[in-house]
Amino acid sequence: MNRILILGGxxxxxxxxxxxxxxxxxxxDDGDVTLTVVDSKGSHVYQPGFMYIAMGGERAERLARPERxxxxxxxxxxxxxVVRIAPESHVVELADGQWLGYDHLVLATGSxxxxxxxxxxxxxxxxxxxxxxxxxxxxxxxxxxxxRIVVGxxxxxxxxxxxxxxxxxxxxxELRERGLRDRSExxxxxxxxxxFTIESVSDMATPILAQKGIELHTFxxxxxxxxxxxxxxxxxxxxxxxxxxxxVPPHKGAQVLIDAGLAPAxxxxxxxxxxxxxxxxxxxxxxxxxxxxxPLSKAGSTAHFEAPVVAERIAARVLGREPxxxxxxxxxxxxxxxxxxxxxxxxxQFDYDHPPNPPKPNRFWHLxxxxxxxxxxxxxxxxxx
Amino acid sequence: xxETPATPxxxxxxxxxxxxxxxxxxxxxxxxxxxxxxxxxxxxSSDRGSKIDIPRxxxxxxxxxxxxxxxxxxxxxxxxxxx
Numbered sequence: 161m162n163r164i165l166i167l168g169g170x171x172x173x174x175x176x177x178x179x180x181x182x183x184x185x186x187x188x189d190d191g192d193v194t195l196t197v198v199d200s201k202g203s204h205v206y207q208p209g210f211m212y213i214a215m216g217g218e219r220a221e222r223l224a225r226p227e228r229x230x231x232x233x234x235x236x237x238x239x240x241x242v243v244r245i246a247p248e249s250h251v252v253e254l255a256d257g258q259w260l261g262y263d264h265l266v267l268a269t270g271s272x273x274x275x276x277x278x279x280x281x282x283x284x285x286x287x288x289x290x291x292x293x294x295x296x297x298x299x300x301x302x303x304x305x306x307x308r309i310v311v312g313x314x315x316x317x318x319x320x321x322x323x324x325x326x327x328x329x330x331x332x333x334e335l336r337e338r339g340l341r342d343r344s345e346x347x348x349x350x351x352x353x354x355x356f357t358i359e360s361v362s363d364m365a366t367p368i369l370a371q372k373g374i375e376l377h378t379f380x381x382x383x384x385x386x387x388x389x390x391x392x393x394x395x396x397x398x399x400x401x402x403x404x405x406x407x408v409p410p411h412k413g414a415q416v417l418i419d420a421g422l423a424p425a426x427x428x429x430x431x432x433x434x435x436x437x438x439x440x441x442x443x444x445x446x447x448x449x450x451x452x453x454x455p456l457s458k459a460g461s462t463a464h465f466e467a468p469v470v471a472e473r474i475a476a477r478v479l480g481r482e483p484x485x486x487x488x489x490x491x492x493x494x495x496x497x498x499x500x501x502x503x504x505x506x507x508x509q510f511d512y513d514h515p516p517n518p519p520k521p522n523r524f525w526h527l528x529x530x531x532x533x534x535x536x537x538x539x540x541x542x543x544x545x
Numbered sequence: 546x547x548e549t550p551a552t553p554x555x556x557x558x559x560x561x562x563x564x565x566x567x568x569x570x571x572x573x574x575x576x577x578x579x580x581x582x583x584x585x586x587x588x589x590s591s592d593r594g595s596k597i598d599i600p601r602x603x604x605x606x607x608x609x610x611x612x613x614x615x616x617x618x619x620x621x622x623x624x625x626x627x628x
Contacts, residue, residue, distance in 0.1 A: 316567065316571050351567070351571070351574075352566075352567045352570060352598065353597075353598045353601050353602065357566065357567055359594075378605075379601070379602050379605045379606070381574055395574065395577070395578065395606065396602075396605050396606040396607070397606065397607055397628075455564060455565035455568060
């Protein structure tokens with residue numbers, strides 16, 4: 161008997177489960193392999209859609225589906241919170257007291273936002289990293305009649321690296337459409353020495369910021385928010401007044417991983433081999449998606465391209481063979497769309513050895529993102545693309 | 546006789562080798578947040594961008610670049626927290 165246990169029903173966990181069914185159908189049907197996904201809610205949420213709740217046109221109810229509906233019928237789904245992982249004894253404990261043993265463990269536990277790490281964040285700053293927060297930002301934008309908008313990043317790493325730039329571009333376009341642009345100032349704060357971590361993308365985005373009259377502040381690491389004076393202050397000693405503040409909240413990995421000694425505090429990101437996706441040198445534990453410490457985008461796309469590698473490596477272990485040299489090695493592939501406003505977008509495609517060379521923003525890639533978002537449910541989680 | 550500024554003792558060393566931009570800078574920022582004024586932090590980075598980005602950040606943040614040395618396959622950047 162081979163017991164495969166997958167923690168997390170997001171893009172990575174769901175896709176690994178469905179790909180494993182394709183590779184191990186016979187032993188699963190014969191009862192030699194069990195495949196279990198544990199998810200805290202039992203609901204699969206398409207998080208890239210949150211930004212569109214804030215920027216118009218999207219609704220929270222369209223962004224979630226039952227996890228059960230996305231999994232092959234051969235996969236057992238357990239809904240519950242994981243409270244303990246004991247890697248030495250190969251068991252996982254759930255909040256309801258249930259114990260699940262495993263022979264192969266996949267950690268697809270994602271990342272979580274911790275806005276409480278910055279005082280006054282909840283009262284003063286808007287964000288778009290949950291459906292509720294994105295809707296609140298939408299209402300704030302609807303009520304906005306002019307003033308200073310500051311968009312920034314209050315901690316790295318964070319989910320979907322292009323998102324804050326996309327949001328400032330989309331807000332700028334919206335203000336122009338609403339006739340509020342000449343009554344508004346827009347500021348974009350980056351924690352590093354340029355607009356974006358990847359140099360070629362920064363080189364593409366910086367002239368667009370300038371052309372749209374959005375002031376770029378580099379090396380701005382958010383330290384404090386002063387609600388009385390309505391200013392956000394950086395570790396570097398700069399401060400920016402705001403009328404509307406939009407900040408990416410700090411992110412961390414799952415606490416249960418830190419508690420289990422699998423990921424170091426305070427970040428909680430799993431030490432993951434960049435090619436095999438094994439965790440901490442353990443042959444039976446794999447990670448993918450946001451949960452890893454890999455120097456890549458925390459994005460569904462990363463999990464999407466990591467999942468076939470994890471599936472191949474686990475299938476090889478189950479079948480007692482070596483993993484395929486090509487299919488069993490992750491080369492850092494990520495592909496994501498990047499909105500620049502005014503109905504235009506571009507595409508970022510890269511891997512460990514090849515930085516992105518984004519095409520000039522155009523309508524095609526904006527429409528590509530729209531189509532991808534709408535067809536996601538039928539494609540990515542089911543392993544069809 | 547010329548006076549040379551004394552090189553202060555290193556309080557903490559961050560081994561960020563193998564981490565890519567902006568990892569080493571973010572590790573340094575975390576260490577600076579956790580340190581006291583006067584502490585001296587050494588960062589080891591194998592990312593080629595660090596020896597440009599980190600000194601720029603140190604200047605902007607108002608700290609002191611104590612040393613920058615290329616060693617065997619990595620750079621050591623030493624910073625004193627001034628405020």
